[in-house]
Amino acid sequence: MDRQTLTFNFNGQASAELDGLVQRLRTVFEANGYCYVKNTNTPRVALNFLSNDGVKAYRRNIPETFVLSLMEVSKAPSNPIEEWYPYLVRTLSNMLLVYIPGKRAHFFTLDLGYFVEDFSEGFYDRLFERIHPMASSVLVVKNRFEPDLEPELWNGDELSGMLSEAGKKLGEWDLLPAAFPIDKILPPKDFRHVQRLYGIGGLSYGNLSVRKDEQRFWMSASGVDKSKLRVVGRDILMVKGYDRRENAIVLSVPTIVEPRRVSVDAIEHWLIYQEHPEVKAIIHVHAWMEGVPTTLFQYPCGTYQLGQAVAEKVRDAADPAETIVGLKNHGLTVTGRSLSHILERIDGKLLKHVPME
Numbered sequence: 001m002d003r004q005t006l007t008f009n010f011n012g013q014a015s016a017e018l019d020g021l022v023q024r025l026r027t028v029f030e031a032n033g034y035c036y037v038k039n040t041n042t043p044r045v046a047l048n049f050l051s052n053d054g055v056k057a058y059r060r061n062i063p064e065t066f067v068l069s070l071m072e073v074s075k076a077p078s079n080p081i082e083e084w085y086p087y088l089v090r091t092l093s094n095m096l097l098v099y100i101p102g103k104r105a106h107f108f109t110l111d112l113g114y115f116v117e118d119f120s121e122g123f124y125d126r127l128f129e130r131i132h133p134m135a136s137s138v139l140v141v142k143n144r145f146e147p148d149l150e151p152e153l154w155n156g157d158e159l160s161g162m163l164s165e166a167g168k169k170l171g172e173w174d175l176l177p178a179a180f181p182i183d184k185i186l187p188p189k190d191f192r193h194v195q196r197l198y199g200i201g202g203l204s205y206g207n208l209s210v211r212k213d214e215q216r217f218w219m220s221a222s223g224v225d226k227s228k229l230r231v232v233g234r235d236i237l238m239v240k241g242y243d244r245r246e247n248a249i250v251l252s253v254p255t256i257v258e259p260r261r262v263s264v265d266a267i268e269h270w271l272i273y274q275e276h277p278e279v280k281a282i283i284h285v286h287a288w289m290e291g292v293p294t295t296l297f298q299y300p301c302g303t304y305q306l307g308q309a310v311a312e313k314v315r316d317a318a319d320p321a322e323t324i325v326g327l328k329n330h331g332l333t334v335t336g337r338s339l340s341h342i343l344e345r346i347d348g349k350l351l352k353h354v355p356m357e
């Protein structure tokens with residue numbers, strides 16, 4: 001978790017209006033300790049300009065490069081997410097900023113985050129505050145598979161059975177939004193690039209886990225249908241640790257299955273289970289509940305910083321094993337003494353729409 005030097009550079013040709021915007025942004029970046037490096041193909045942050053004629057993918061040389069694509073348009077369509085989200089995916093960006101000169105900036109993130117900053121006092125500083133937490137956080141996407149799961153667990157146990165049941169419930173309650181068909185709009189090569197980049201099996205939303213013992217917990221895999229969790233090693237993984245040095249999630253897997261990756265939020269669950277022995281289950285959904293304590297910044301899924309921010313809210317709660325935390329512009333993480341203890345508390349109470357601010 002070394003703090004890297006936050007270098008940034010520009011890529012592509014900016015229109016005059018866009019250039020005006022990024023020159024102001026550059027000043028704010030530099031005032032906040034970022035360092036502009038002209039000739040590098042391994043920047044920490046790449047500001048990538050899109051032009052109207054053809055959208056090109058940005059292919060990183062190192063996975064740590066955070067790509068913020070920017071484009072200028074004259075007015076917003078009636079459904080900005082539907083219209084513009086595909087640009088984020090096609091350009092392989094982490095974040096997309098659509099600028100309507102003199103009016104506002106629309107932001108999009110991979111987890112379907114969408115928010116708007118109006119062009120008024122403090123505009124450039126507010127843009128920076130949107131970008132910085134996303135750009136400076138560190139993904140924990142590496143998985144290390146160790147084929148040491150006890151054979152008696154290869155077909156699961158009572159707890160993994162409960163995990164499947166809870167996943168089915170979330171499906172019945174319509175809390176598992178259809179995954180964005182990222183594999184349909186990207187050529188296979190680019191899809192593999194995105195998979196490596198974010199450590200995802202595919203884009204799906206929500207995850208759940210249940211504690212096995214002091215160290216370990218069962219957790220849903222990445223990119224699978226959470227309402228159909230069946231096979232251990234494929235749909236349900238046994239998380240046994242986090243290797244700080246390697247920045248990797250360590251998984252116990254059976255020798256008979258080609259393992260899938262665990263959900264990217266494993267680090268968040270791991271941090272909570274480590275700190276609170278009384279927490280026995282965790283569910284994360286892209287839904288909302290009024291009046292819950294909420295994280296201050298929007299961090300990307302699967303980052304150490306998001307994990308820490310949620311763990312902090314759980315720590316502050318009167319009862320860490322009975323907490324509902326709001327993840328800003330994203331969803332909820334709910335802890336419980338069992339999976340049913342969580343389901344009972346959210347049944348019928350969730351708002352499907354996550355407020356974006």
Ligand SMILES: [Zn+2]
Pocket residue numbers: 111205206284285286301330331
């Ligand atoms: Zn999520």
